[in-house]
Amino acid sequence: MRPRIAIDAMGGDVGVRVMVAGAALARHRHEDFQFLFVGDETRIKAALANHPNLSAASEILHAEEIVSADAKPSQALRNSKKTSMGMAVAAVKSGEASAAVSAGNTGALMAISKLALRTIPGIDRPALAALLPTMKDSDVVMLDLGANAECDSRNLVQFAVMGAAYSRIIYGFEKPSVKLLNIGTEDGKGTGPVQGAADALRKASGLALDFQGFVEADKISTGEVDVIVTDGFSGNVALKALEGAARFVTDLLKRSFLSSLRSKIGFLISRPATELLREHLDPNNHNGAVFLGLNGVVVKSHGSADEKGVANAVEVAARLVEDSILGRISEDLDKVSSLAPSEAASK
Amino acid sequence: MRPRIAIDAMGGDVGVRVMVAGAALARHRHEDFQFLFVGDETRIKAALANHPNLSAASEILHAEEIVSADAKPSQALRNSKKTSMGMAVAAVKSGEASAAVSAGNTGALMAISKLALRTIPGIDRPALAALLPTMKDSDVVMLDLGANAECDSRNLVQFAVMGAAYSRIIYGFEKPSVKLLNIGTEDGKGTGPVQGAADALRKASGLALDFQGFVEADKISTGEVDVIVTDGFSGNVALKALEGAARFVTDLLKRSFLSSLRSKIGFLISRPATELLREHLDPNNHNGAVFLGLNGVVVKSHGSADEKGVANAVEVAARLVEDSILGRISEDLDKVSSLAPSEAASK
Numbered sequence: 001m002r003p004r005i006a007i008d009a010m011g012g013d014v015g016v017r018v019m020v021a022g023a024a025l026a027r028h029r030h031e032d033f034q035f036l037f038v039g040d041e042t043r044i045k046a047a048l049a050n051h052p053n054l055s056a057a058s059e060i061l062h063a064e065e066i067v068s069a070d071a072k073p074s075q076a077l078r079n080s081k082k083t084s085m086g087m088a089v090a091a092v093k094s095g096e097a098s099a100a101v102s103a104g105n106t107g108a109l110m111a112i113s114k115l116a117l118r119t120i121p122g123i124d125r126p127a128l129a130a131l132l133p134t135m136k137d138s139d140v141v142m143l144d145l146g147a148n149a150e151c152d153s154r155n156l157v158q159f160a161v162m163g164a165a166y167s168r169i170i171y172g173f174e175k176p177s178v179k180l181l182n183i184g185t186e187d188g189k190g191t192g193p194v195q196g197a198a199d200a201l202r203k204a205s206g207l208a209l210d211f212q213g214f215v216e217a218d219k220i221s222t223g224e225v226d227v228i229v230t231d232g233f234s235g236n237v238a239l240k241a242l243e244g245a246a247r248f249v250t251d252l253l254k255r256s257f258l259s260s261l262r263s264k265i266g267f268l269i270s271r272p273a274t275e276l277l278r279e280h281l282d283p284n285n286h287n288g289a290v291f292l293g294l295n296g297v298v299v300k301s302h303g304s305a306d307e308k309g310v311a312n313a314v315e316v317a318a319r320l321v322e323d324s325i326l327g328r329i330s331e332d333l334d335k336v337s338s339l340a341p342s343e344a345a346s347k
Numbered sequence: 348m349r350p351r352i353a354i355d356a357m358g359g360d361v362g363v364r365v366m367v368a369g370a371a372l373a374r375h376r377h378e379d380f381q382f383l384f385v386g387d388e389t390r391i392k393a394a395l396a397n398h399p400n401l402s403a404a405s406e407i408l409h410a411e412e413i414v415s416a417d418a419k420p421s422q423a424l425r426n427s428k429k430t431s432m433g434m435a436v437a438a439v440k441s442g443e444a445s446a447a448v449s450a451g452n453t454g455a456l457m458a459i460s461k462l463a464l465r466t467i468p469g470i471d472r473p474a475l476a477a478l479l480p481t482m483k484d485s486d487v488v489m490l491d492l493g494a495n496a497e498c499d500s501r502n503l504v505q506f507a508v509m510g511a512a513y514s515r516i517i518y519g520f521e522k523p524s525v526k527l528l529n530i531g532t533e534d535g536k537g538t539g540p541v542q543g544a545a546d547a548l549r550k551a552s553g554l555a556l557d558f559q560g561f562v563e564a565d566k567i568s569t570g571e572v573d574v575i576v577t578d579g580f581s582g583n584v585a586l587k588a589l590e591g592a593a594r595f596v597t598d599l600l601k602r603s604f605l606s607s608l609r610s611k612i613g614f615l616i617s618r619p620a621t622e623l624l625r626e627h628l629d630p631n632n633h634n635g636a637v638f639l640g641l642n643g644v645v646v647k648s649h650g651s652a653d654e655k656g657v658a659n660a661v662e663v664a665a666r667l668v669e670d671s672i673l674g675r676i677s678e679d680l681d682k683v684s685s686l687a688p689s690e691a692a693s694k
Contacts, residue, residue, distance in 0.1 A: 135595065135598060149530060149536075149538045181584065183496060183579065183580055183584065216583075217584040217585070217586075217587035218588065218591030219591060220591055221591055222591070222595075230584075232530065233538055233581060237528065237530065237581045238564070238584050238585070239564075240530075241567060241588035242588050242592045243565045244564060244565030244566060244569070244589075245588065245592030245593055245596070246592055246595075246596055248482065249593055249596040249628070252482075252627055257617055263617045265616055269609055269610070269616060269617075270613025270614055271613075280599055281596070
């Protein structure tokens, strides 16, 4: 199946130009990719004029409106039939596209995708998953990163299954290792939902994942585990704490490097090293947060992603389609559905 | 009142030697400090022999046993009358000491302190607070860092009052700014408890704090706020994510500096800069996590703290006693007690 990706051309800090350039880069690497650009037709045409190769593989779907960066999810939902974001997701639902990529408002994209695509049978709530850099060669899949502020144990078990399916597709691991984020690694630590999820995952058998208990947040970047599962509040806190700390340390470094002439010279000489660091931490190399658990593939590109970042997001979307993430999640769900009772149903 | 600090001499990675050396450093800076060392008498005597000045201001209380680093809180409680940690806290309760400092097992110290000292009237649960480095001159007070995995809005309001009292004492701020950790800054974001706490704090008046809404975890280290309040799960996740990220970035830096001869030379030349960085991030400069909300002052020194770190913890303990943290918390509690209804009572 040739992946045909619907691109919300209007989202993100830059918008049309970088979304089209990113798609062109992805198309350059993958000759079979097809695109459906959704948004202002005139501007998309102008941007495509610079990329004839991409142009030949693209169609345009004109959208009158856009979802603003500060729109509330409820506002975005009301208007979704006319917005580039809403129409890109609708194209996935109708089958015109096999996946959607947007760099727009995350909350709006979540709400629109949830309403249009609904969740896979057996999944109570979708989750936002992303790839975070580690000291090892492979990134760690972490979810939920903010879609669900409060989660019960059943949600967490479903996230484990979804995250493992994602890791298997991206890295080809047969049984990715999975841990629950916790405030200690001993049994009995943490909240009720975390305890309950650990119980259910320990008892499950035949899953395409290797549940290894708990991980603390200082080990997220060590690469000791393939998938980290948590509720959306803690996941968002961890993700943003990591981002903030990386910025904090590099700011401090910059400040101290500039504190003396000697340091300045040292900084210039060692610039290739600090650039290697920047390269490794660059979110563009890890771009492509995914809403897992929906009847369709929707990838959130970072608002500030450059064309390399957008190309990454497009490739992630295509991989998830080609390797049928939906089917993999469903298969594994059958193996745990009996284990985590329906405490979630009432929530 | 001359502060008399009970020191659990046996806790921490190194134990007696560093605890005594740290106390000696604090005593060197503050002539009025008195000490009660609790632990193995022979070893404490030997360590004190190197510090005659400290020796003259110290008594020793022999304890037969120690709380091991991996003991569960329940085990530690059972045996607490014979352990150096249990006896140091008991000395605070009996009035023999005005505060206790331990570098031992955090969970055990919390459990022992809670049982022996009980909470201040009006406080449902104590919290673990610490000072974290920022880009500004003052550290940020953050709590809870792991004492209570699950919190309701009433707990969070109480933590806000306790954290502000801590910030006022450490930095002399009249009305420290306080924010609740959240996954967005818009109204309506986050969990029920976070929403409820924000409501109560917005309505409260006459508090010795300035409630300013929400802060996201990427802003913890910017210094934009004096006190950050959250539940123990998220607080622990944020703290450890920060620690892990700092280590991750410095490891990456080291690796990239060593990747070429040119970088190595640059690294050597810029060493004063990287040392400034290490100095700023060194936990020994921010040591002294405090259990707030108890009828007594208990400070947790980091297990790996050196003598400078222990001296910091001792000074924090003395400051909290001298500036009567307990009284300040009680005063402010009266002003919010009517605002956050007793949803916590049943939990």
